Amino acid sequence: MSHNCLENIYNYLxxxxxxxxxxxxSIEQFSHxxxxxxxxxxxxxxxxxxxxxxxxxEIVESEQMQYVHIPVIWENPTEDKLQEFIQVxxxxxxxxxxxxxxxNKRVSAFIYxxxxxxxxxDSEAAKKDLHQIWIPNKIWQQFIQNIENKHKx
Numbered sequence: 001m002s003h004n005c006l007e008n009i010y011n012y013l014x015x016x017x018x019x020x021x022x023x024x025x026s027i028e029q030f031s032h033x034x035x036x037x038x039x040x041x042x043x044x045x046x047x048x049x050x051x052x053x054x055x056x057x058e059i060v061e062s063e064q065m066q067y068v069h070i071p072v073i074w075e076n077p078t079e080d081k082l083q084e085f086i087q088v089x090x091x092x093x094x095x096x097x098x099x100x101x102x103x104n105k106r107v108s109a110f111i112y113x114x115x116x117x118x119x120x121x122d123s124e125a126a127k128k129d130l131h132q133i134w135i136p137n138k139i140w141q142q143f144i145q146n147i148e149n150k151h152k153x
Contacts, residue, residue, distance in 0.1 A: 005032040011104035011133055018096055021111055021133075023103040024051040027059055033098050034063040040092045042068045042085065044101040044110065051102055066092075072106045077143045085110050086118060108133040109140050117151050 006012055009032075010023035024045065025033060033041065041060045045052055053059060060067040068088050072081045089097065101107045112130040115121040130136070136144060 005029070006036055009033075009100075013104065013108070013129060013132060015111060015115075015129060018093070019111070020096075020098050021104050021107045022098070022100045024049070024053070025100060027053065030059050030063055030065075034065055037096050038065060038098040039095040040066045040068065040088075040097045042070065042088060042097060042099045044070055044072045044081075044085070044099070044106045046071045046073065049102040065098075072101070072110075074106065075139060077106065077109070077140060079147065082110055082113060082147065086114055089114055090118065104133050105136075105140070109136055109144060113144065113147050116148070 006014075006020065006022075006029075009025045009029050012020065012022040014020045020036075020038070030041070043056060047054075057067045057069065070081055070084050070088070072078075099107045099111065108130045112126050115126045115129075116123060
């Protein structure tokens, strides 16, 4: 089966051979994610996001993928959650990781920061992928700015 099925997932964006991002996949789409070789699914959405799957953990684990839930409050992203995310990404750096939230907005911001500071990718390249999904709103712009300021040497 071709992996183009993944492109039907809302706001799907492949970042590298190891990382893909998206909004909320459907139940069927999780089996496509598995078939495309992904081993870990990270969900940054809340359990009560409008399009959340109540039993996503069971769905992902039934596909023999590892499930990690790091709920990030849309109006209040925190550095703790970002650090938790980065920890999982570093731990699973040798695996294929599929990261999603409700619309790939939280994810694209977290991935942007992860790539900037842990993969050392320059901001232009990292921003290109971020802006393919959205231009962060005020809260997220501020969040990104705060993290970037902390990392300035």
